[in-house]
Each structure stands twice: as C-alpha cells, then as structure tokens.
Amino acid sequence: DIQMTQSPSSLSASVGDRVTITCRASQSISSYLNWYQQKPGKAPNLLIYAASSLQSGVPSRFSGSGSGTDFTLTISSLQPEDFATYYCQQSYTTPALTFGGGTKVEIK
Amino acid sequence: EVKLVESGGGLVQPGGSLRLSCAASGFTFRSYWLSWVRQAPGKGLEWVANIKQDGSEKYYVDSVKGRFTISRDNAKKSLYLQMNSLRAEDTAVYYCARDGGYGVFDYWGQGTLVTVSS
Secondary structure, eight states, X not given: OOOEEEEOSEEEEOTTXXXXXXXXXXXXXXXXXXXXXXXXXXXXXXXXXXXXXXXXXXXXXXXXXXXXXXXXXXXXXXXXXXXXXXXXXXXXXXXXXXXXXXXXXXXO | OOEEEEEOOEEEOTTOOEEEEEEEESSOGGGSEEEEEXXXXXXXXXXXXXXXXXXXXXXXXXXXXXTEEEEEETTTTEEEEEEOSOOGGGOEEEXXXXXXXXXXXXXXXXXXXEEEOO
C-alpha cells in the first residue's frame, strides 16, 4: 500500500503569509496527487487535481507542484478564509485510494 | 447543481448493523464511480469503498472487507453502504463522494455521523 505523509501536521501563519505544505508518497505516484481543503464541520473541497491543475472556482493563490514522490501545495498570500485543514490524496492506485494525515493551518 | 445527501447514520451497539444512503441529483448518476469516505472524530480522512458506474466492480479498504457492502441503484440515483459487525473504531462521519475521474473527488455530501457504542 502507498503511504502518504504530510508535513507539517500543523502550522501557524498570518494573513498575507506565503504558506507551503508538503506531501510525500512512499513510492512514485507520477502526478496522481490531489489536494483538498476542509473547514470545521464541513465536507472537504477539491482544490488541486493531478498535482498542479486548479479546480474550477478555486482562487489562483492556491497552486500545486511536484511529481513522483514529493508534492507541494502553496498558498501565495494567506487569506482569513484559508484557515482550515488540508489533505493530500493519491489516486495512482485507483480504485484503491489513500489520504495523507492532514495539515492544520491556524492563525498566528 | 450537483447534490449528494447522506442519511441513515445514528447510534448502534457494537456488533450491530446500519445502512447508509446517499441521494444524488444534478448530474448523470450512472456515469460516475462513487465512493464512501469516513472521518473519525478529530482524525483525518479515510477512503472506505467505491463502486463502478454499473456496479460490476467494488473495492474496499482492508479494515472493512467482509463487513461492509457498497451498492447503488442507478434508477433511484442512490448509493448505499451496508455496515455489519460494527466496531467502536467504525465511529465516524461518513461522506459519499463523486469520482470526477482518475480517483479525484470533485463533489462531496455533507456527511452522516455513525456512532458505535454500548
């Protein structure tokens, strides 16, 4: 099974900061990596698919990069509505799918 | 507008059974793979099971194999999860999610809470 490891597990940042979250796969997953945002009490929301493609309606301050085993989600200028938990998910082994453990972005 | 609405959650004793439903609207239901994803209280997301468009293929995470069964009714635009032999560790919010292609979950329901406790 492919394991997905996110780092850090949590971070504190201020509005306007540039934030970077990493996700590492236990083996190569090409570009089959997706990112989701989840706010408390809400369902996850797709941000990025195929490592770097921005989902329709998602602000351009969100971007994704990487391939193989190492991936990054970047928020170029953190906004108040971006405080949430972010999850990566590999779909290389679809239909079997796995998520990373999550990164909680908190207000500094 | 795509909508997924789960129902059927509740409190059940260990060893008991529960059937979750997910009613879909706003898209061609029979054209998509569908999944159940769960989230234990204060924990991360875990994919549970998925099912092909015509129901001919079904896959499960190891921890639920032999206990949970995913199914769908394309005429009713509904997805189901039959959960048997429930354990405390199955306690979670269960989401249904549409696979927009290549295992990408592009739409999610609001979730339904399952609590397994005596």
